[in-house]
Amino acid sequence: MTILNVLRYPDERLRTVAAEVTDINDDTRKIITDMFATMYEENGVGLAATQVNIHQRIVVIDVSEDKENPLVFINPVITAQNDELMINEEGCLSVPGCYAKVDRHTQVTVSAFDQDGKPFSLDADELLAICVQHELDHLKGVLFVDYLSPLKRQRIKTKFEKEAKANARVY
Ligand code: GNR
Ligand code: NI
Numbered sequence: 001m002t003i004l005n006v007l008r009y010p011d012e013r014l015r016t017v018a019a020e021v022t023d024i025n026d027d028t029r030k031i032i033t034d035m036f037a038t039m040y041e042e043n044g045v046g047l048a049a050t051q052v053n054i055h056q057r058i059v060v061i062d063v064s065e066d067k068e069n070p071l072v073f074i075n076p077v078i079t080a081q082n083d084e085l086m087i088n089e090e091g092c093l094s095v096p097g098c099y100a101k102v103d104r105h106t107q108v109t110v111s112a113f114d115q116d117g118k119p120f121s122l123d124a125d126e127l128l129a130i131c132v133q134h135e136l137d138h139l140k141g142v143l144f145v146d147y148l149s150p151l152k153r154q155r156i157k158t159k160f161e162k163e164a165k166a167n168a169r170v171y
Contacts, residue, residue: 004038004052008164009095010157015141018050018057021074024117028058032072032115035060040067044093046131048138051094059112059135063127071122076112076136079121081105088130090144098156102144104133 007014021028031054039047039060049058059073084106091099108129111121124132134144145153 001037002034003041004034006038006042006047006051006093007053009092009143009145009160011094013053014050014094014138014143016050016055017141018048018055018139021056021058021113024074024113024115028056028074029115031056031058032060036062036070039093042093045127046135047093048135050138050141057139059132059139061128061131061135063131072115073110073112073132073135074114074117076110076132076139078108078132078136079111080109082107086130090130090134092134092144094138095143095145095156095160098145100144100148100152102147104130108132110136 031049035047035049035052035058038052039045039062045063046059046061049056057075059076061071061073062069082105085103086106087101087103089099090102106129107123107125109121109123110132111119113119137143145156148156
């Protein structure tokens, strides 16, 4: 098991559009194991492969209290969504310490493959629905800060650029 490095905003690699997984094999399962280890280590409820610089359509999610419901989504697609929106405070492991309100569909149906290549479909609501939408955005190179006003986004970007520069001086 390896804890992977999580890319931080405004790293341009977070803008990469992930490729379809064409073969679900041991390499895929190793990536998934490492993604779960990384997500739990960082106390996240979800992680997209894009965030660990692996540009394949792979997402892991666990919104349970006790890390008891790990969900794997390979080549996920939202096949249905409610028109109703909910506003929720979101965070992101790639934008640490930053939280902002984002509109999301209240209910989504997602189709995907699991780690054994088995197709499944899942109806999600509440935090799971939010997380599915947030993670699928990552696979398209989209971050939650993209939904904020340009002014707010610029403020966050400047803060993270300064931090990245300060860190670069240390090493
Ligand atoms: O850990 C996470 N929490 C969270 C809270 C509200 C909305 C979305 C999320 S996802 C985030 C982990 C992450 O960055 N996944 O990409
Ligand atoms: Ni995120």
